[in-house]
Amino acid sequence: xxxxxxxxxxxxxxxxxxxxxxxxxxxxxxxxxxxxxxxxxxxxxxxxxxxxxxxxxxxxxxxxxxxxxxxxxxxxxxxxxxxxxxxxxxxxxxxxxxxxxxxxxxxxxxxxxxxxxxxxxxxxxxxxxxxxxxxxxxxxxxxxxxxxxxxxxxxxxxxxxxxxxxxxxxxxxxxxxxxxxxxxxxxxxxxxxxxxxxxxxxxxxxxxxxxxxxxxxxxxxxxxxxxxxxxxxxxxxxxxxxxxxxxxxxxxxxxxxxxxxxxxxxxxxxxxxxxxxxxxxxxxxxxxxxxxxxxxxxxxxxxxxxxxxxxxxxxxxxxxxxxxxxxxxxxxxxxxxxxxxxxxxxxxxxxxxxxxxxxxxxxxxxxxxxxxxxxxxxxxxxxxxxxxxxxxxxxxxxxxxxxxxxxxxxxxxxxxxxxxxxxxxxxxxxxxxxxxxxxxx
Amino acid sequence: xxxxxxxxxxxxxxxxxxxxxxxxxxxxxxxxxxxxxxxxxxxxxxxxxxxxxxxxxxxxxxxxxxxxxxxxxxxxxxxxxxxxxxxxxxxxxxxxxxxxxxxxxxxxxxxxxxxxxxxxxxxxxxxxxxxxxxxxxxxxxxxxxxxxxxxxxxxxxxxxxxxxxxxxxxxxxxxxxx
Numbered sequence: 001x002x003x004x005x006x007x008x009x010x011x012x013x014x015x016x017x018x019x020x021x022x023x024x025x026x027x028x029x030x031x032x033x034x035x036x037x038x039x040x041x042x043x044x045x046x047x048x049x050x051x052x053x054x055x056x057x058x059x060x061x062x063x064x065x066x067x068x069x070x071x072x073x074x075x076x077x078x079x080x081x082x083x084x085x086x087x088x089x090x091x092x093x094x095x096x097x098x099x100x101x102x103x104x105x106x107x108x109x110x111x112x113x114x115x116x117x118x119x120x121x122x123x124x125x126x127x128x129x130x131x132x133x134x135x136x137x138x139x140x141x142x143x144x145x146x147x148x149x150x151x152x153x154x155x156x157x158x159x160x161x162x163x164x165x166x167x168x169x170x171x172x173x174x175x176x177x178x179x180x181x182x183x184x185x186x187x188x189x190x191x192x193x194x195x196x197x198x199x200x201x202x203x204x205x206x207x208x209x210x211x212x213x214x215x216x217x218x219x220x221x222x223x224x225x226x227x228x229x230x231x232x233x234x235x236x237x238x239x240x241x242x243x244x245x246x247x248x249x250x251x252x253x254x255x256x257x258x259x260x261x262x263x264x265x266x267x268x269x270x271x272x273x274x275x276x277x278x279x280x281x282x283x284x285x286x287x288x289x290x291x292x293x294x295x296x297x298x299x300x301x302x303x304x305x306x307x308x309x310x311x312x313x314x315x316x317x318x319x320x321x322x323x324x325x326x327x328x329x330x331x332x333x334x335x336x337x338x339x340x341x342x343x344x345x346x347x348x349x350x351x352x353x354x355x356x357x358x359x360x361x362x363x364x365x366x367x368x369x370x371x372x373x374x375x376x377x378x379x380x381x382x383x384x385x386x387x388x389x390x391x392x393x394x395x396x397x398x399x400x401x402x403x404x405x406x407x408x409x410x411x412x413x414x415x416x417x418x419x420x421x422x423x424x425x426x427x428x429x430x431x432x433x434x435x436x437x438x439x440x441x
Numbered sequence: 442x443x444x445x446x447x448x449x450x451x452x453x454x455x456x457x458x459x460x461x462x463x464x465x466x467x468x469x470x471x472x473x474x475x476x477x478x479x480x481x482x483x484x485x486x487x488x489x490x491x492x493x494x495x496x497x498x499x500x501x502x503x504x505x506x507x508x509x510x511x512x513x514x515x516x517x518x519x520x521x522x523x524x525x526x527x528x529x530x531x532x533x534x535x536x537x538x539x540x541x542x543x544x545x546x547x548x549x550x551x552x553x554x555x556x557x558x559x560x561x562x563x564x565x566x567x568x569x570x571x572x573x574x575x576x577x578x579x580x581x582x583x584x585x586x587x588x589x590x591x592x593x594x595x596x597x598x599x600x601x602x603x604x605x606x607x608x609x610x611x612x613x614x615x616x617x618x619x
Contacts, residue, residue: 035505035506117506200514203501203510203514207507207510210507221507222507222508222511222561222562223506223507223508223562224506224507225505225506226505226506226507227503227505230502239502240502243498243501243502244498244499244502247495247498247521250521251491254491254525254528254529257525257529257534257535258528258529258532258534259532260534
């Protein structure tokens with residue numbers, strides 16, 4: 001065997017070993033704190049009757065005086081008696097309770113290192129347990145809304161922009177007869193920005209969602225065990241799936257970066273996958289009782305809006321990255337883009353409108369709720385701003401596109417396109433607020 | 442509620458072995474076709490870094506405690522960014538002089554995170570975590586100094602602390618689990 005081939009084979013072997021090792025690494029977790037090992041009744045269990053006691057076993061001895069356990073019904077009544085700790089086991093007598101779902105909140109102090117840990121989970125008596133219930137008045141103000149907006153922004157940048165490129169820009173760019181689209185590298189960085197923003201906003205959104213369920217202070221929350229919340233809630237389930245999907249998006253973007261020949265198909269695939277991830281956002285804020293049609297409508301609303309906003313961002317990006325081209329070529333490609341985008345925008349806007357009206361009718365019990373509840377007022381303002389963007393879109397479609405088709409310069413549309421984009425980013429912010437606001441009963 | 446110690450040990454042992462592969466591949470002496478010493482162009486290191494990032498991010502998701510999630514997130518970010526930059530450099534699509542600093546800076550920042558982890562969450566294993574952080578920081582600083590000085594050594598002295606880190610990462614969880 002030649003030395004080069006031998007070395008190559010050796011490295012392939014090392015790579016295989018590395019892959020095998022990482023597969024072994026996946027189920028790993030970090031530990032080394034007073035963690036809950038077993039609970040009876042366990043999380044997610046459904047019992048026929050309320051047990052007489054709750055038993056929590058930890059992996060370290062706990063200080064009896066500082067063990068705190070609450071077993072709270074959906075109406076907020078606590079059924080737990082005084083906890084008795086012995087070694088690493090805490091036993092809590094329970095009062096008789098009726099059929100329903102109960103949230104267990106525990107907090108212990110490890111005797112070895114003096115560290116406090118806490119957590120929450122739920123079990124059911126006679127019914128399937130609901131996800132652990134949040135505590136009223138506990139939470140991080142404004143953070144859920146900002147984090148929801150950042151996640152929408154991530155879908156717009158990675159999903160809307162890159163899918164727009166595949167549907168609109170790639171065919172339009174053929175007029176340039178260049179090997180590589182001039183905006184390809186910028187598009188990769190826009191996608192990376194979107195994926196990184198959404199990935200981290202997703203983690204923080206999950207944590208800020210879990211915090212009110214566990215309760216306590218923010219500093220003690222850092223030591224909380226929240227696996228039951230990840231497993232039992234839509235928020236946690238969606239976060240688990242979208243995290244891995246966003247990592248896949250980042251991997252595709254790196255692949256697009258390092259393999260120029262496959263760049264366009266990889267970027268198109270990235271865009272489609274990112275739009276698919278939007279289903280996780282809809283799922284996270286979607287109660288099971290609303291049914292699948294509402295989930296599909298919410299997802300369609302989000303995807304169509306991402307295409308609309310992402311298209312405008314992409315038009316701005318293309319305008320910036322084609323500045324170095326001769327003016328005739330720049331004009332030709334911009335015109336081709338806007339004309340194609342105009343055709344795509346019409347069905348996208350129609351889906352946004354139809355799904356939005358359906359969701360509004362579903363969530364609002366009466367027309368008066370539009371001005372008598374915080375949910376309704378936010379929805380009203382959002383619809384008003386969206387109508388402004390829609391009016392600008394209609395203006396472009398009705399008056400500008402025919403002029404462009406007849407040969408007018410693209411520069412005439414710049415200001416109104418910027419205004420439309422600004423309004424739509426405002427709509428996204430209001431949608432984020434809406435996603436964190438409870439509809440009127 | 443938490444994963445058994447054996448699984449935790451297995452995960453950390455695997456990451457330690459992966460790190461050892463990276464160190465040996467990157468820093469053992471090699472010579473190019475012209476007989477002169479050169480930097481590795483092997484894609485093993487960036488792929489190992491990105492696989493490590495995937496494993497660490499998986500740990501973020503499946504970790505049961507919030508501070509573990511936050512620290513592993515930052516570790517995953519550093520490993521992924523370092524892997525992506527190294528992959529682009531080694532495939533020749535992105536060449537910048539500062540890319541020589543990527544690996545040492547990644548080691549250094551991961552070591553600092555070990556110290557931060559201990560600071561956030563003090564446990565009986567603090568001394569081991571501090572030692573591991575110190576080894577990573579030492580490896581990063583030594584390699585940074587070597588790159589900045591522009592000296593080409595047959596074997597970088599950073600191999601010692603970095604190999605030490607990998608061996609500790611393998612040994613400690615295994616010892617704890619048994």
